[in-house]
Amino acid sequence: MPNTEPANQPNSREKSQAQKVNFATNAALLGAFKKPGRKTDANPTSLQLRVSETKRAVWYYRFRGKDGKPNEGTLKFRAVPQDGDGKLTLDYEQAKALVARIKLDAAKTDSERHADNNRAKFGTLEDGFKFYLEHRMTKRDQGLVESTKRDYEKVFNTYLRTRILDEKEYPKPPSEWVLAETEVMQWQALFAAIRKRSLAKARNCQSIISGVYGVGVALKVLDWNPINNVRYLRTLPSLPKKSTHVDTVNLPKFFDAIDAHLTREDSKEAVLLLTMTGTRLLGGLGLRWDQIDLDNGFCFVQPNQVGWKGFTGILPLSDFVIELLKKRRVRRAADDGGYVFPAHGGSVYPHQSRLSDAMKAVSAEFNFKATAQDLRRTFATVSALCFNDNMRKVGALLTHKWAVSKEGMAITQDAITRRYVQNELSKLRAAANLAANFLLELASRAPMSERTMAILKENDPENLRLLNLSAGNEERELQRLALEE
Structure with missing residues (x-):
């Protein structure tokens, strides 16, 4: 009868033959990659290396959750002994860190996972802005009208999806900044740079970003609104009063x-x-x-x-x-x-x-x-x-x-x-x-x-x-x- 088990998935006889290898030792790790078969990390990482007959290797993980049920699966990218790029290949340290996150997530309750999902909606400024446009309510208990959304999108695209600040110091555009990690001085530098182009647009950006933070704080997925501090520091003055008109x-x-x-x-x-x-x-x-x-x-x-x-x-x-x-x-x-x-x-x-x-x-x-x-x-x-x-x-x-x-x-x-x-x-x-x-x-x-x-x-x-x-x-x-x- 033919073997119908998928490739790199050992049968019961092969499981008994799994070798324990100390992946933290370079020589042992390199040796594990050279020999086809299944090797389990001697360290408590829940990692396993599976090498096919064609020498193609993948990382596999296996551990038991709080409920006693096994959690197992193959990591997405090809396993390499060193210098993984994290995009197509994973080395030992990268795989170990990824499995640690998987184990941590598996230990969370449903409410904790729900909270993580909410926080992800306010990960970057781009994430928070999308949520803000969709869910912001006006004082009249109505959502933002389409014309307002278009105006906000235009300002956001022009000033916040482009690199306004020095690229060496700030390689990412503001839209990719992590909301929970961006400090007051960084926002202050951004508004000062936009002000050189247009004070009115700088104040527009300040209002939009403050609105995003405000919604995140209200939902308790962000701890504070740094734009309040920017306003306290008087980073952007008020627009000059209109003095020209038709009497x-x-x-x-x-x-x-x-x-x-x-x-x-x-x-x-x-x-x-x-x-x-x-x-x-x-x-x-x-x-x-x-x-x-x-x-x-x-x-x-x-x-x-x-x-x-x-x-x-x-x-x-x-x-x-x-x-x-x-x-x-x-x-x-x-x-x-x-x-x-x-x-x-x-x-x-x-x-x-x-x-x-x-x-x-x-x-x-x-x-x-x-x-x-x-x-x-x-x-x-x-x-x-x-x-x-x-x-x-x-x-x-x-x-x-x-x-x-x-x-x-x-x-x-x-x-x-x-x-x-x-x-x-x-x-x-x-x-x-x-x-x-x-x-x-x-x-x-x-x-x-x-x-x-x-x-x-x-x-x-x-x-x-x-x-x-x-x-x-x-x-x-x-x-x-x-x-x-």
Whole structure:
């Protein structure tokens, strides 16, 4: 009857003939590699060397676990007497260390193995970043939206997957640094190097890495967050406050610039829409026709729509905006792809996502370049003036959830179909029209009403400046101002 046992697996007769060899002795080890057969280490390593008739050798291990059951198997790589590379070949010392780890792992309980698996998810910065993107929850108990993930990925790829520091001192890129072993000074050196390229991006990287550590500490797979120490050391200063903007008293000149320097209707209409609604860049440019009701004058912002930071519900549209959209609808009906501002090409979005060239052209007569965020700040400032510093109403028009609910402006998609929505919607549209008309009057695009003249007389328009609302502090600052009312 033929022998069906696999190669290098001795039968019972061969087992009794196994030789004990002191593998720690070079001469004995070299001799074991030269003679086919099975040799067991005389030292307590649980190692065995098996050499075939063709002199091909492998390391084999065999030991009993806590439960008394045998644990055995062949190590993956070819056995060599010395100078193993750990990738294709293993020498005695490498095999001994590997089996020691296997024995240690076999002695662990299920809960200990589960803990090891969790720690592996925060082994390197790359590991932790992947977990962070997938599981990070915002203050609104929602995961990160896809646009935020794309932004984080772009920063991570540019600054953390490449070697920023000296390659001799730091041969691995930051993404491969072990989170539990990287010290404060190493992170500090990294941020200082990134700061030479861009302070803003250095602060972005600091926030991302701190977020990764924060999640790891919260899950108790990391012991501490070294980025807290980096912040304490003031490694990265705060970004300089924005000092250039379109003052409200310059609105006539700004609207003149829109007419004079934007020759493409697409650009002109996009800038006007953002100016007259105060929407964020991606929110306004990402609007779809199927979410806009031109007859009743509102837009329904859908759940998790990019550019709205968690807001869902009604955005009332002023008469000015409705007329702008109606004209655009007629002009672009054949090739809009469902979007109010479809992409021209080369964009990661199916709609337009940038206005930098248009804003540069509009700013040509000023000594600075206005941004889309400046348009939102302008709308907020004008609305605050219009509503006698009622910041809750301002926040509601800017679609901040805390203000929308307090102002009673939250309307669900289901409620839109009910009769009473017409009464509620009329109030919302009245507020939107009041703010829009006030802005148009300040821009000399509409006759100035007695109400507007009275407000300006009381507030000295020559000294009006925009609210300090950057993209980062906008909601916090509006809430603070609302508490001071």
